Amino acid sequence: MQEKIILGKEEIRRSLARIAHEIVEKNKGASNIALIGIWTRGAFLSKRLRNLIEKIEGVTVPAGVLDITFYRDDLKIRGLKQPGRTSIDFNFEGKTVILVDDVLYTGRTARAALNALMDYGRPSRVQLAVLVDRGHRELPIKPDFVGKNIPTSKNEEIRVYLEEIDGKDSVVIRSVEE
Amino acid sequence: MRHLITVKDLSLEDVNAIFMLADSFYEQIDSRPIKKVPLLTGKTVALLFSEPSTRTRVSFELAAKRLSADTVTITQSTSSMKKGETLEDTARTLSQYGIDLLVIRHSKAGAPDIISSLGLFPVVNAGDGKRSHPTQALLDAYTIYREYGKIKGLKVAIIGDILHSRVARSNFEILRMFGCRIFVLGPTSMIPSYLPEDVVRLENIEQAIEECDLLYFLRIQFERFNEREVVDIDTYRRKYALTRERFEKIKKRDLRIMHPGPVNRGIEIDSEAVDSEFSLVFKQVKFGLYVRMGILAYLLSERSEEIEVPY
CATH class of the missing domain: 3.40.50.1370 (Aspartate/ornithine carbamoyltransferase)
Structure with missing residues (x-):
C-alpha cells in the first residue's frame, strides 16, 4: 500500500491558522460563535482552532465534542470499539456553531452531525470547517472553511494523523484495493 | 441471529460492548431536552408480557422508543393467547407483521426458548418463571x-x-x-x-x-x-x-x-x-433504561469487523 504525504506538520499549522482567521472575519469577531468538533479528530482540531482564535481575538470561545455514531445512516456498531464522547456543556441557542471535522467526503457525516446538533439545541446558524475536502459529495453539503482541497479517486483513502492521538501531525493519501 | 435468554448467551466482550453503549446513551440523552436518537428508525420491537411488570416493561418500551424504534405491546389477558393461541403461533403471527425483535416476560421457565428456536427474530428474555432475568x-x-x-x-x-x-x-x-x-x-x-x-x-x-x-x-x-x-x-x-x-x-x-x-x-x-x-x-x-437501550442496539445493529467505526 503506497502512502503519500499531502500535508506535513507545518502545512497543517498554517491551514488551521488561516481557517481561524477566516472564521473570525466571516463572523465579525468571536463573541457569538461556538466550536463543536465531530469525534474523533474533529474534536482535537476544534480545540486547536479555539486556541488560535483566542490568540487572534483574545476571546475564549466555547468548544464542545459531538459523537454522531447513533445518527449515521450506514451504522455498523463494532462491538468493542469505544463509542465517542459527546460533551457540550454550554448553550448554543442564538449562536453560530462551527462544526469541525478532519475530512469532508460524501457529506453523510456532516448530515448526521447536523441532525445530532439540532437535538441538543437551536443554533442561529451552522458553518462547517474541515481540514481536507476530498470531493465525491453524495449530499448537497458545502464547507465554509477548508484547509486544503485534495482531488481523490474513490479507491483512495485519506488519513489524518494528529499529535494528540496519533503522535504526529500529517495528512496522507493512499490507494486501497477494491 | 442472536438471542438473550440467559446471561450465558453473552461473552464478557458482549457485556462490555453493551455497557459502552449504555455509557454513550446515558451521556448523550439523559440531560438533554430531546431524549431520542435515530439509531433504530424503521425497526419494530414487540413486547410480550404475560406477568405483571412496571420497571422492565416501561424501560424496554422507552428504550425502544428512545432509539426511534416502533413498539407494540401484547399482554396475555387482552390478546388471542387468552383464546388459547400458542406461543409459537403468536410468534409466527408477529413475524408476519415484520417484527424485528421480541421482548418476552413469561411465568413459565423456558418460554423464551420456545420462540427463539423458531428463528424468526432475536428474542430477549425479560424474566421467565424462576429461571432467568x-x-x-x-x-x-x-x-x-x-x-x-x-x-x-x-x-x-x-x-x-x-x-x-x-x-x-x-x-x-x-x-x-x-x-x-x-x-x-x-x-x-x-x-x-x-x-x-x-x-x-x-x-x-x-x-x-x-x-x-x-x-x-x-x-x-x-x-x-x-x-x-x-x-x-x-x-x-x-x-x-x-x-x-x-x-x-x-x-x-x-x-x-x-x-x-x-x-x-x-x-x-x-x-x-x-x-x-x-x-x-x-x-x-435509571441505569436499567440505558442498559436496555444498549441491549436493543447491540442485538439489532449490524456489526462489522472491517469497518472502522464510527468515523
Missing part, C-alpha cells in the same frame, strides 16, 4: 460499575428469597463472569438445596455487613409460593431484613444496598434505608 443482571452489574468504578473482586451478599429468584440466578452468572465473590443468606426454606460451588452461604446478616462490599436484597416472592411454603414476617425481619438498627452499621461501613424492586418497604428493607444515599435502588431503575 438476564437484563436485570446486566443492569445490576452496570449499576455496580457506575458506583464502584469496578466490578471485579467485589464481595456481594445476596440476601433473602434465593429459591424463587430468577434475579439471584442471573446475578450469580454475571457476577461470576466479572470475578466477584458471591455470598448468600436467607431462611433455609428459601435457599436452594443445590448452590453453585463458588457461592458461599453466610450464617447471619451481621457477617454480611462485616465482610461484604455490597448487600443485594431480594423481594420475598409471595406469588411464587406453593401452599406448603409459609414465611413468618416477624422472624424473617429479625434475621434477614435491613432494619434501622442494622442500617446504622451500613452507614458506618459506607456499604451500598441494592434491590431489584418492587421493594416491600418495611419487610426486606426499611424505608429510611431505601431512600438513603447508601441505596442504589433508584439508580438501578
